[in-house]
Amino acid sequence: xxxxxxxxxxxxxxxxxxxxxxxxxxxxxxxxxxxxxxxxxxxxxxxxxxxxxxxxxxxxxxxxxxxxxxxxxxxxxxxxxxxxxxxxxxxxxxxxxxxxxxxxxxxxxxxxxxxxxxxxxxxxxxxxxxxxxxxxxxxxxxxxxxxxxxxxxxxxxxxxxxxxxxxxxxxxxxxxxxxxxxxxxxxxxxxxxxxxxxxxxxxxxxxxxxxxxxxxxxxxxxxxxxxxxxxxxxxxxxxxxxxxxxxxxxxxxxxxxxxxxxxxxxxxxxxx
Numbered sequence: 142x143x144x145x146x147x148x149x150x151x152x153x154x155x156x157x158x159x160x161x162x163x164x165x166x167x168x169x170x171x172x173x174x175x176x177x178x179x180x181x182x183x184x185x186x187x188x189x190x191x192x193x194x195x196x197x198x199x200x201x202x203x204x205x206x207x208x209x210x211x212x213x214x215x216x217x218x219x220x221x222x223x224x225x226x227x228x229x230x231x232x233x234x235x236x237x238x239x240x241x242x243x244x245x246x247x248x249x250x251x252x253x254x255x256x257x258x259x260x261x262x263x264x265x266x267x268x269x270x271x272x273x274x275x276x277x278x279x280x281x282x283x284x285x286x287x288x289x290x291x292x293x294x295x296x297x298x299x300x301x302x303x304x305x306x307x308x309x310x311x312x313x314x315x316x317x318x319x320x321x322x323x324x325x326x327x328x329x330x331x332x333x334x335x336x337x338x339x340x341x342x343x344x345x346x347x348x349x350x351x352x353x354x355x356x357x358x359x360x361x362x363x364x365x366x367x368x369x370x371x372x373x374x375x376x377x378x379x380x381x382x383x384x385x386x387x388x389x390x391x392x393x394x395x396x397x398x399x400x401x402x403x404x405x406x407x408x409x410x411x412x413x
Contacts, residue, residue: 159326159377160408167381169410171324176409180325181402182268184315184388188396194345197315197388197401199306200283204389205316206299207266209237212286213302214263217293220280221254227282228273229303232318234265239352242321243383249273252282255293260284266385267303268317272310281307315401316387325380327405332361332388333369340365340397342390351383363399382410 156173163171184197196204211233227250232243248261267284280293282305288295295301303312319325332344341364347355358378361370380386388401 155328155375155377156326156406159379163324163379163408166379169324169382170412171408172411173326173406173408175411176323176407178407179405180317180407181404182315182317183313183402184400185313186390186399188398189342189390189392191392191395191397194389194391197344197390197399198303199313200301200304201298203298205302205387207385208286208302209241209265210234211263211265213265213267213284214260215257215287216250216252216260216282216284217255217257217290218252218278218280218282219255219293219307220278222279223252223254223282225272225274225276225278226251228269228271229260229264229267229284230269231264232266232268232320233262237352241351241383243318245320245322255280255290257287257290259287266318268314270303270305270312272305278305278310281305315403316385318385319380319382319407321382322410324382324408324410325384325386325405326408327378327380327386327403328374329405330359330361330372330374330388330401330403331369332363332390332399332401334363334365334392335398335400336365336367338365338394338397340392340394342392342397342399344370344388344390344399344401346378346403347387347389348380349385350381355385355387365397377405380405
């Protein structure tokens with residue numbers, strides 16, 4: 142069959158083309174209009190180790206250790222005073238390898254200070270963590286696999302999958318996952334290096350399909366002298382359903398801090 146232009150179709154030519162390419166390459170009819178959801182993901186890095194690639198997130202100067210089952214089941218704060226309501230977005234997973242299928246989940250949970258609280262819905266991915274309360278968080282909030290904790294924080298940092306850093310009210314993680322129902326049409330990206338320390342950094346946008354390894358889809362560089370990058374992608378980059386996406390950076394000096402974001406539109410699978 143041929144692609145029929147719809148009267149309500151989005152007017153941006155690259156988005157229309159992306160919908161058509163998805164049908165041609167993957168056999169899925171999708172609709173940005175039906176999904177009606179854009180997505181901007183922003184990350185800030187922990188202080189980086191020179192010459193080492195790391196996810197642009199605040200958890201640690203490394204990359205997330207992805208899990209293949211729903212074992213991310215815990216949350217706590219470094220402050221005994223925190224009892225705020227926390228909003229979490231993430232994904233559960235069913236199946237393994239090439240057959241992995243992710244389902245988008247959002248949930249609310251109340252902190253109990255430094256004491257572990259079990260998530261109502263255990264997850265395989267955590268994308269966003271936000272203070273949903275009227276009072277400010279007093280500590281660092283972490284979402285993790287159930288493991289030993291000291292002062293509310295896991296001693297094994299590889300078990301942490303998202304955090305709200307001390308002094309902030311939302312997580313900073315330039316990474317996410319897309320469900321079995323959605324494609325992502327990536328249209329732009331940004332990266333910069335904090336001016337607090339002289340440094341330069343290379344950035345890599347990486348995508349992993351279910352059961353495969355991360356591959357690089359775009360690269361750019363920036364430095365602390367104000368040489369940031371802004372990528373306007375035309376054609377847009379298509380991220381298939383059940384895929385992970387992340388931005389990693391490599392700095393040329395220790396303790397550099399970088400920022401990165403990517404923007405785009407979700408497209409709902411209408412018929413397979």
